[in-house]
Amino acid sequence: MRNLSKAYNPKEVEGRIYKLWEKSGFFNPDKLPGKRKKTYTIVIPPPNITGELHMGHALNAIIQDVLIRWKRLQGFKTLWLPGTDHAGIAAQNILEKELKKEGKTRFDLGREKFIERTWKWMERYGNIILEQFKKLGSSCDWSRARFTLDRDYSKAVRHAFLHYYKKGWLYKGKRVINWCPRCQTSLSDLELEYKKERGKLWYIRYPLKRQGAKGKRQKYITVATTRPETMLGDQAIAVNPKDKRYKNLVGKKTILPLTTREIPIITDPLVDPKFGTGAVKVTPAHDLKDYEISLRHKLPILQVINEKGEITKEAPSSYQGLSSFEARQKVVEDLKNLSLLEKIEDYSHQIPSCYRCETIIELIPSEQWFLKMEKLAKIAKIPVKEGKIKFQPKNFEKSYLDWLANIRDWCISRQIWWGHRIPLKGETDVLDTWFSSALWPFATLGWPPAPKGRAKISDLDRFYPTDVLSTDRGIINLWVVRMIFSGMEFVKKVPFRRVYIHPTVLTREGKRMSKSLGTGVDPINLIEKYGADATRFGIVYQIMGGQDIKFIEDNIIMGKKFCNKIWNASRFLLMQKPPLIDADLVRRSTLKNKNLTSADKKILKVLHKTIKSVNTDLDNFRFGQAAHKIYDFFWHDFCDTYIEISKKQMTKEEKKENTREILLYVLLNSLKLLHPFVPFITEEIYQKLPMKRKKKSLMIEEWPK
RNA sequence: GGGCGAGUAGCUCAAUGGUUAGAGUACGUGCUUUACACGCACGGGGUUAUAGGUUCGAAUCCUAUCUCGCCCACCA
Numbered sequence: 105m106r107n108l109s110k111a112y113n114p115k116e117v118e119g120r121i122y123k124l125w126e127k128s129g130f131f132n133p134d135k136l137p138g139k140r141k142k143t144y145t146i147v148i149p150p151p152n153i154t155g156e157l158h159m160g161h162a163l164n165a166i167i168q169d170v171l172i173r174w175k176r177l178q179g180f181k182t183l184w185l186p187g188t189d190h191a192g193i194a195a196q197n198i199l200e201k202e203l204k205k206e207g208k209t210r211f212d213l214g215r216e217k218f219i220e221r222t223w224k225w226m227e228r229y230g231n232i233i234l235e236q237f238k239k240l241g242s243s244c245d246w247s248r249a250r251f252t253l254d255r256d257y258s259k260a261v262r263h264a265f266l267h268y269y270k271k272g273w274l275y276k277g278k279r280v281i282n283w284c285p286r287c288q289t290s291l292s293d294l295e296l297e298y299k300k301e302r303g304k305l306w307y308i309r310y311p312l313k314r315q316g317a318k319g320k321r322q323k324y325i326t327v328a329t330t331r332p333e334t335m336l337g338d339q340a341i342a343v344n345p346k347d348k349r350y351k352n353l354v355g356k357k358t359i360l361p362l363t364t365r366e367i368p369i370i371t372d373p374l375v376d377p378k379f380g381t382g383a384v385k386v387t388p389a390h391d392l393k394d395y396e397i398s399l400r401h402k403l404p405i406l407q408v409i410n411e412k413g414e415i416t417k418e419a420p421s422s423y424q425g426l427s428s429f430e431a432r433q434k435v436v437e438d439l440k441n442l443s444l445l446e447k448i449e450d451y452s453h454q455i456p457s458c459y460r461c462e463t464i465i466e467l468i469p470s471e472q473w474f475l476k477m478e479k480l481a482k483i484a485k486i487p488v489k490e491g492k493i494k495f496q497p498k499n500f501e502k503s504y505l506d507w508l509a510n511i512r513d514w515c516i517s518r519q520i521w522w523g524h525r526i527p528l529k530g531e532t533d534v535l536d537t538w539f540s541s542a543l544w545p546f547a548t549l550g551w552p553p554a555p556k557g558r559a560k561i562s563d564l565d566r567f568y569p570t571d572v573l574s575t576d577r578g579i580i581n582l583w584v585v586r587m588i589f590s591g592m593e594f595v596k597k598v599p600f601r602r603v604y605i606h607p608t609v610l611t612r613e614g615k616r617m618s619k620s621l622g623t624g625v626d627p628i629n630l631i632e633k634y635g636a637d638a639t640r641f642g643i644v645y646q647i648m649g650g651q652d653i654k655f656i657e658d659n660i661i662m663g664k665k666f667c668n669k670i671w672n673a674s675r676f677l678l679m680q681k682p683p684l685i686d687a688d689l690v691r692r693s694t695l696k697n698k699n700l701t702s703a704d705k706k707i708l709k710v711l712h713k714t715i716k717s718v719n720t721d722l723d724n725f726r727f728g729q730a731a732h733k734i735y736d737f738f739w740h741d742f743c744d745t746y747i748e749i750s751k752k753q754m755t756k757e758e759k760k761e762n763t764r765e766i767l768l769y770v771l772l773n774s775l776k777l778l779h780p781f782v783p784f785i786t787e788e789i790y791q792k793l794p795m796k797r798k799k800k801s802l803m804i805e806e807w808p809k
Numbered sequence: 810g811g812g813c814g815a816g817u818a819g820c821u822c823a824a825u826g827g828u829u830a831g832a833g834u835a836c837g838u839g840c841u842u843u844a845c846a847c848g849c850a851c852g853g854g855g856u857u858a859u860a861g862g863u864u865c866g867a868a869u870c871c872u873a874u875c876u877c878g879c880c881c882a883c884c885a
Contacts, residue, residue: 108844110844110845111845111847112845112847293883298882305885327885328885329885330885331885334885374883374884374885375884375885376884376885378884379884379885380884380885384884384885385885386885387885391883391885392883393883393884393885394883394885395883396883453884453885454882456883467883497814499813499814500813500880502812502813503812503813503880503881506812506881507880507881510882577879577880578879578880580880581880581881608878608879610878612820612821614815614877614878615878616878616879645822645833646821646822648822648823649823651813651814651815651878651879652814652815652878652879653821653822654820654821654822655821656820656821656822656834658820658821658833658834658835659821659822659833659834661833661834661847662833662834664847665833665845665847665848666847667847668845668847668848669844669845669847669848671844671845671847672844672845672847672848673844673845674844675844675845676843676844676845677844678844679843679844728822728823729823732823732832732833735832735833736832743844743845744849747844748842751843754843755843
């Protein structure tokens with residue numbers, strides 16, 4: 105047992121140790137030994153079933169596992185609840201791509217068959233990502249794993265919808281909304297991604313209607329637009345009421361080029377006189393600002409672009425059926441021929457695209473369900489303002505509150521098939537995926553609760569509110585906000601006390617890691633190459649104060665070397681003869697009463713200083729600092745200094761026993777300190793330590809004080 | 810357009826107004842020292858982005874500028 109190989113071999117260890125942990129049951133809070141009165145809960149941000157583990161997932165899994173293992177060692181009843189998200193649009197897209205290879209669309213299959221097929225796909229691929237979490241050493245309670253389309257979860261979603269419905273916070277109506285012509289669904293404002301486009305600004309002359317007067321009169325008014333094709337749906341031209349240049353034109357009519365329609369020139373404060381010519385075409389059906397203007401002026405809404413992104417029958421016949429892009433070209437060409445195109449300027453701006461398929465979105469009028477946000481936004485602000493939910497880093501609280509300050513109603517219906525159906529008769533749409541993920545922290549714990557008197561103490565009673573939510577800053581508004589108001593509204597308690605916004609892992613050059621650009625680093629490859637512990641330590645080591653991590657493999661190499669150091673220091677200890685020391689007797693208190701050398705005293709002192717400061721660091725999410733301190737302590741104080749001195753001390757008979765005890769004491773406590781960061785190797789060594797009454801696993805040892 | 814963050818050794822990062830600005834890595838020179846060459850002992854390498862200012866004292870605080878990154882935004 106005591107013979108360890110010269111170099112640490114993670115491949116030989118990791119699979120075996122993970123099985124040992126799973127078999128122990130200690131991932132499950134109900135199976136943890138001891139009293140453990142206090143709970144500590146983290147609910148995982150559920151990865152999409154379509155996802156593969158990327159560096160962001162890995163980083164967050166490591167962070168959560170460090171916290172959970174640390175608290176478990178500290179004697180908490182720890183629950184790290186895992187699960188996956190059905191990822192409505194993203195999953196549907198994957199299935200549609202599969203179908204496309206067979207030359208089919210989802211409509212060829214029909215709703216029922218399509219969903220059936222998605223479930224089959226889900227059974228096969230949906231849990232891959234959770235298996236990858238296991239490779240990292242994640243100590244999740246897999247027996248409590250949840251999926252957002254589980255039966256119970258679906259019940260929770262229906263319950264939530266009906267709750268809002270009864271409260272009158274849900275309404276259905278025709279509004280101008282974001283529409284993805286490829287996914288064939290509405291999207292909320294948060295589901296857009298803005299892309300830079302080097303486009304054009306077209307200056308178009310709208311002829312003024314003759315009013316019989318003679319003399320030299322202005323013959324037209326010029327507007328600037330980035331989307332000339334939408335002019336087919338124009339209902340007015342608007343200028344700023346304070347704009348003197350157009351004073352004499354207000355109230356007059358122009359003839360909409362390419363059509364025979366007459367449209368008025370109106371004033372509206374939304375128009376910026378400094379942009380373009382100061383006159384703007386108003387297309388209520390295909391622009392949000394124009395829609396708003398149209399409500400004020402009671403303008404009709406003429407939809408000239410349909411759900412497929414094609415020109416409708418409302419437009420002149422020569423444009424009907426063209427894609428909006430084709431229509432743009434034709435409109436420009438026709439205007440040119442009519443000498444109504446004054447000039448064209450280069451203009452680069454940001455255009456919205458679908459966050460799932462990158463198709464440029466259209467704004468179209470559509471009948472959708474909306475959730476009123478006024479009250480919910482207020483509810484969401486309270487716990488953050490009152491400090492009941494604390495963000496780390498704190499500055500994210502500001503952007504959280506700012507965003508809530510001017511929020512619009514949430515369009516929650518989607519015209520896809522994979523998801524939760526709207527629970528009302530005659531409704532065929534499904535709910536926004538984020539509507540269901542908003543319930544995640546409590547729906548996973550058994551909300552809505554069973555009728556009173558039925559159940560004993562439920563998971564919801566025991567583990568809610570959760571302690572920490574660790575997540576990416578990119579989904580603060582998309583997800584965190586919505587969990588907070590949902591938790592407050594449905595459970596009347598905050599869903600989590602602290603929100604840790606973890607750093608973003610960037611490439612060495614400081615660019616975003618992206619699979620499509622080939623700039624991503626696959627954490628599974630790192631585990632293969634260096635081992636899970638090395639990967640974990642190397643990544644944690646880089647989580648310092650700043651918000652971003654520029655990933656370099658050097659740090660993983662450092663992690664690997666460090667693991668080897670831990671391994672060999674342990675090997676040295678185990679090689680000492682006589683080998684069997686009753687480690688159970690090794691207590692700090694007993695050590696105090698012995699004749700200790702100054703080296704002995706020093707290493708004990710530094711060890712306890714390190715423990716204290718690691719606790720403080722972890723309490724404050726200073727993962728990198730904690731890792732650095734443990735590293736320095738173990739390598740320099742313990743190995744370089746104390747182990748070297750111990751070799752001399754052990755040659756002296758009177759110091760031999762003390763020294764051995766201290767070596768083991770320091771090693772054992774180091775293993776505990778190291779365990780949250782490098783769980784596999786520390787467990788493996790622990791299992792080999794010559795101790796009486798040893799625990800089944802290092803996981804349930806006592807954290808040193 | 811608004812907000813936030815960063816810029817320190819070749820690279821990735823520390824240093825929370827106070828000795829000579831430190832680690833890892835890379836580089837150079839020695840070492841088969843009773844665990845570890847994935848190691849040990851040394852060494853070179855810095856105008857702390859730039860320009861001002863506050864202070865006995867500034868990488869750190871203030872102002873401006875430059876560069877990079879992120880979030881938010883219905884200038885058509």
